[in-house]
Amino acid sequence: MKIALIGNGAIAHFVKQQLTTRGHHVAALLLRADRVSDVAAEGQLLEIVGSVDELPEEIEHVIDCAGHTGLRDYGPQVLRSHRDLTTVSIGALADEKLSGTLKEAAQEGESCLHLASGAIGALDCLRAARVGRLDCVRYTGCKPPEGWLGSPAGTKLDLNALQGEARTHFKGSARAAAIEYPKNANVAAAVALSGVGFDRTEVELIADPNLSQNVHEIFAEGEFGEFRFQISGHTLADNPRSAALAAMSVISSLEQQTGRLVF
Ligand SMILES: NC(=O)C1=CN([C@@H]2O[C@H](COP(=O)(O)OP(=O)(O)OC[C@H]3O[C@@H](n4cnc5c(N)ncnc54)[C@H](OP(=O)(O)O)[C@@H]3O)[C@@H](O)[C@H]2O)C=CC1
Numbered sequence: 109m110k111i112a113l114i115g116n117g118a119i120a121h122f123v124k125q126q127l128t129t130r131g132h133h134v135a136a137l138l139l140r141a142d143r144v145s146d147v148a149a150e151g152q153l154l155e156i157v158g159s160v161d162e163l164p165e166e167i168e169h170v171i172d173c174a175g176h177t178g179l180r181d182y183g184p185q186v187l188r189s190h191r192d193l194t195t196v197s198i199g200a201l202a203d204e205k206l207s208g209t210l211k212e213a214a215q216e217g218e219s220c221l222h223l224a225s226g227a228i229g230a231l232d233c234l235r236a237a238r239v240g241r242l243d244c245v246r247y248t249g250c251k252p253p254e255g256w257l258g259s260p261a262g263t264k265l266d267l268n269a270l271q272g273e274a275r276t277h278f279k280g281s282a283r284a285a286a287i288e289y290p291k292n293a294n295v296a297a298a299v300a301l302s303g304v305g306f307d308r309t310e311v312e313l314i315a316d317p318n319l320s321q322n323v324h325e326i327f328a329e330g331e332f333g334e335f336r337f338q339i340s341g342h343t344l345a346d347n348p349r350s351a352a353l354a355a356m357s358v359i360s361s362l363e364q365q366t367g368r369l370v371f
């Protein structure tokens with residue numbers, strides 16, 4: 109299967125390297141049109157294109173590693189072109205209009221949008237639990253201050269000088285979190301989509317100067333009982349915002365789709 113990646117940042121680098129090592133064929137990179145010549149000049153052994161129309165015909169699968177704008181700008185056209193699409197930009201689906209457009213595009217193109225699990229686990233447990241009554245799902249996302257740089261946390265806290273206690277900078281619904289923090293609250297969206305939805309999932313986002321990892325916690329209760337899940341994830345060397353597991357989950361998602369599972 110020939111694969112194209114959207115984006116050329118921390119997650120895309122990891123995914124490209126791992127896919128190649130594992131014997132998959134990454135044949136193209138889809139970038140903003142004004143970035144194509146710079147990246148092409150770096151001498152990559154794959155096609156660098158600036159639009160979906162320019163993707164080589166033989167590309168069957170596209171992986172979005174470019175964040176919300178990447179999914180919004182290219183997702184519908186990729187799906188309409190009969191290609192499956194895997195994304196880590198789950199929070200973009202909080203926008204109901206985009207979500208509807210992607211569903212229609214997938215129907216039209218007889219293609220599939222696959223959501224990588226990202227930086228969190230235990231989504232299977234939530235999906236099973238919601239078969240019964242789910243009374244409450246709470247998600248807490250804690251990162252070191254540098255992990256929130258460039259997000260609205262920077263307008264509420266002095267992230268470069270934060271010391272001592274952890275500070276909450278957002279409390280609200282998963283929908284609001286995903287929309288306000290496009291680079292930081294994709295996990296909130298993944299939890300919402302696996303459980304009680306964007307509007308009923310409660311979210312708290314915290315900057316903690318005592319942390320060196322990203323810590324994600326889910327609490328849920330309902331007819332099934334009670335459940336707590338916590339993960340401390342190392343971030344990628346190229347981006348202190350993004351957990352390595354988010355990039356790893358893209359590979360795992362693709363290999364589950366293609367049946368290339370290792371038992
Ligand atoms: N599901 C999850 O758990 C997680 C999801 N994420 C999502 O993944 C995204 C990418 O993460 P990461 O790789 O660390 O981020 P980086 O900032 O390292 O890289 C983002 C890349 O995407 C490119 N890009 C952004 N917008 C567009 C666009 N409209 N068209 C083409 N290329 C675009 C950027 O290009 P340029 O340099 O030209 O801007 C850059 O190459 C995050 O923004 C976040 O939304 C991240 C972590 C966890």
Ligand SMILES: O=C([O-])CC(=O)C(=O)O
Nearest residue numbers: 292293294295322350351
């Ligand atoms: O990578 C992480 O730890 C989580 C993250 O940024 C997100 O949820 O968007």
